[in-house]
Structure formats: structure tokens, C-alpha cells
Amino acid sequence: MTTAPGQLPVAEQAPRHPSDPDPARATKTRAVFALGLIAALTGLFIGGIVPATVALQLSRQARREAYASGGFLTGARWLRRGEQLAWTGLLLAAFALVALAVIAVVRLAQAPFGYDYPANVD
Incomplete structure (x- = not known):
């Protein structure tokens, strides 16, 4: 069976076994996306570090689980x-x-160095 002239034939899929589970979206993918979005939105305020690291750790776990599930x-x-x-x-x-x-280094460089004594002190 082909779909159109010049295309490769479409492979027939084997019928699924009745006890095979239905494909479902992993729940950790939603959590990774939500944490990644929070990290991107709060990244400039340095608050994005924690959700980003949690998202990256969860993504590693989700990839392992998806690989082990066999698709x-x-x-x-x-x-x-x-x-x-x-x-x-x-x-x-x-x-x-x-x-x-x-900014901190520039401000520190502009600050006077040491203690500035009055003119009448030796």
C-alpha cells in the first residue's frame, strides 16, 4: 500500500495486544514545563534557579520512565x-x-579608599 506515487510504502502496524496499556502523556512532563516556565519568567530576578534545577532533575526522571515504558x-x-x-x-x-x-565592582571602585580625615588632623 502506498500513499502517493513516488513515496515510500506505509508499513502496516501490527495489531495491539489487548493487555497493552493505552499511550498516555507522562505527568512529569507537565510539571517540567510548568517549572521551566516559572524559571524563565523569574530568571532575571534570580528566583528562577530553584525551579530550573527541579525541572531539569524531573526531566531526567521523565526521560528514564518514558524509555522504560517502551513508548x-x-x-x-x-x-x-x-x-x-x-x-x-x-x-x-x-x-x-x-x-x-x-555593578558592585564599579560602585566599590568609585567609593573613597580608606578614612578621610579632616584637614586639621595630623
Whole structure:
């Protein structure tokens, strides 16, 4: 059976065994996406570090569970988006920390060094 001239034939799928579970979206993928979104939104305020690390740890667990399920757990796209948002949150937090460090160094360089005594003190 072919779908159109010039295309590869479509492989017939074997009938499913009645005791096979139905494919379902993994619940951890929603959590990873939500935590990644929170991390990306609060990354500039340095609050995105915690949800981003939790999202990345959950994504590792979700990938392991999806691999072990043999294809019955779905949601790889949501998992990938959540990971990308978590990394974005971490990068924004790192940028904010570097910017704060630069501002602190510039302010420290502009401050007078040592104690400034009055003119009548030897």
C-alpha cells in the first residue's frame, strides 16, 4: 500500500495486544514545563534557579520512565520545551548575577579608599 506515487510504502502496524496499556502523556512532563516556565519568567530576578534545577532533575526522571515504558508514555515535546525554558531561566539568572557583580565592582571602585580625615588632623 502506498500513499502517493513516488513515496515510500506505509508499513502496516501490527495489531495491539489487548493487555497493552493505552499511550498516555507522562505527568512529569507537565510539571517540567510548568517549572521551566516559572524559571524563565523569574530568571532575571534570580528566583528562577530553584525551579530550573527541579525541572531539569524531573526531566531526567521523565526521560528514564518514558524509555522504560517502551513508548507508552508520551509528551516528549512538552518535556523538551520545559527543558529549554529551564535552561533559559538559568541563563537569565546567571546574567543577572554577573550584572550585579559588575555593578558592585564599579560602585566599590568609585567609593573613597580608606578614612578621610579632616584637614586639621595630623
